[in-house]
Amino acid sequence: MRRERIVDALIVGAGPAGLATAAGLAATGAGEVEVVDRDQQAGGAARHCAHGGFGRFGMTGPQYAERWVAAAVGVGAVLRTGVTVTGWSGPLTLDTTSPRGLERITARAVVLATGARERPRAARLVPGTRPAGVFTTGELQRAVHGHGQRIGTRAVVVGAEPVSLTALDTLRQAGVEVAALVTEYPRHQASRARAAEARLRHAIPLLTDATVTELLGRGRLSGVGLRHRDGRTAYVACDTVVFTGDFVPDQELARRGGLPLDPGTRGPAVDGAFRTAERGVFAVGNVLHAVEPARVVAREGAAASAAVRRYLRDGDWPSASVPLRVTAPLGWVAPNRLALDEPGDGFTLRTTEFVTHPTLVVTQDGRTLHRARRRRPAVPNRPFRIPGDWTGRVDARGGAVRIALAD
């Protein structure tokens, strides 16, 4: 009942990461390169971000997405939208559903570029009623920019990270007054300039050290309960609440394929060449680390395409790798496996606490591989990078490499 096909590289997800990977592969003559996306239009999350700030020249998200679509298709990658990969039927064979029917596609290399999503209200275990008017930024953006829907009149925005500020912009465009921005952290986590522009200019209160404890209202949201870290509680009347940030990888396919996940990122564990634990299966973009800006994942896509290309040519796959782990308050690191043939040229980290002058220490089996003090603070929900110049000192037969903050 399924049409069976064979391609050289199958890329799942036509966001910036998948498209950049496809563009790189097709441009270097990697054979049949096919990108599929379950959405009707290619471009991934960027397509829904009507605001500017994408890429180096400050394009809007849709312009940026369009640019990558043109880049991939322009060099001969086959792009098919409205095609959902529903599961695996072999180590390098994927099943799809589309209006044209069911297919079974086998590839020499599979690249998972399935992106990330925000955790919704229920996953955050916020109690209360189940009224209308509860959004994530992703749903809000699609509702406002994609469908021109009415949102509400007065909103509380949960989170104060970069994406929260894009939610503010979208609410403003939809004519919704913002009652407050609420964050469990002691400060917002956006760049100062961006925060000032988005929030201060419009005198939106920022409630720090506070969590949403309850949603109220029947049919439609009528307000939210808040609790400050010191125990004080408050009620804010609103008909809309937007849960922003708190991203998780869309790792369904990775997990259904039995790929080991990294305990920190919860995405598939990969090495510096975007290789998962399964031979021939790569992963790239925000499915690895939720989330990085589009231009970062597009750069990854270019690097991934080179790695996939090498694999298609040489067939080399590392037989072993050393896991890379973080210690709290660090939340995760990516890539998170060290394969010594392709150690990678640097690592992205996240902290779960503000640290003013972090000193990073990399150790393996009690041996210090690297120690460096950063001048810039580590901020939750914002990336910080460390170089990979210490990876030559890793013992390929040793235990897990740990990254921690020194006191």
Next chain:
Amino acid sequence: MSVAESAGRVLRSGAPPDTAYDVTVIGAGVVGTAIARELARHRGLRIALLDAANDVGEGTSKANTAILHTGFDAVPGSLEARLVREGRRLLAAYATESGIPVEPVGALLVAWDEEQRAALPGLLDKAARNGYHAARIIGPDEVRAREPHLGPGALGALDVPGESIICPWTTTLAYATQAVRGGVDLHLNCRVRQIDPGGGLHELTTSRGTLRTRHLVNAAGLHADAVDRLLGHDDFTVTPRRGQLIVFDKFARDLVDHILLPVPTALGKGVLVAPTVYGNVLLGPTAEELDDKTATGSTAEGIALLREKGRRILPELLDEEVTAVYAGLRAATGYDDYRVSAHKEQRYVTVGGIRSTGLTASLAIAAHVTDLLATTGLDLPAARDLPPLRMPNLGEALPRPYQRADLIAADPAYGTLVCHCERVTRGEIRDALAAVVPPGSPDGLRRRTRAGAGRCQGFHCGAQVRELFEKGGEPGSG
């Protein structure tokens, strides 16, 4: 007469018709819809089914644990025990015939300490007294072999192979659909405020105007006591007993093979872990006595309690993401049985106290109530079989439309996915919106199709599903 000619109407606004109905059922939950469907088998009756909400099943029927019980632990000899036993048999057959998802996964009632283990023989004996003979006691090794992810310390279990899981929404909708096709008028947004039991005809004052009926059935669930009082009875009071539940991500489904029941205590049936027919895992319910019949919210305490219990039963469950949290209210009355009674002189039947087994018992309750109506003087024309019905499949046990090459070849809308987490196609959404009993809200559409019910809770599809709902299923711009 063709089906279309004899079909009833689904009306969400406007005044009810002037002509009197033969029977009116107040409450379109699983019980009221089952009664209306049963009555529709008697061709020639003019029947109305009313609900205050804008859809069927908006009360307790949409928020329960979704188990098709065997009744092994009912109070032997009670009306509930009998109707659950019969209802289970009837509904299992009906589900198979009409495509309501059911999975006969079986239950293990797990003993976690000596006292609980000592209670198992008594429960086995009770099962036998309830006419259920397939249960048996199994030891700790067999428990572990059958549920390898169970937390440490299980001492044994009562194996109840007949317990099944079912889709409560499709059940209610199937009854309502067949009832309307069979001639029942379904009046939604129609709250009964006052009842004037005049000579020969009850006059119901509703939020949509006046409606007259010769016979009356009160299937108002949590409000059955209030409706009873409108007719001058003060036989029982409904005390809502809230049950909060957590729905875990489909990744958790591989952790559990059976319904994992606790040993019941004086305080209630306790917290269970159960798979759902959609492939999720449920943890719950709590049991909280309240006095607010609208208190269907969840609480921090309730969620914390469930997580603590869940960690003991199935530790790895807590590592999975939560997809939803909800709460339902059981219609407790202080009596250890249903409160079903006929009031002959008023041509009226009360169906009260259908507490925590009403889904299972629904078809048997319907047959029982129809018999009672006959004792109040309702002239029942001979019963016929209603034309069979095939409901859309929301369950994972059988192929869903997105997996069916035949359906997609015939209509590409079944290959166009809208809700990615639950793999709901545009074709299914279109069908639901055009169905005999269409949804009254995006929530109703979710219960009919699962669109938006998955792990992302609308991050990807929420806006599009809302648009499809508003435009009646026609593809929009986005």
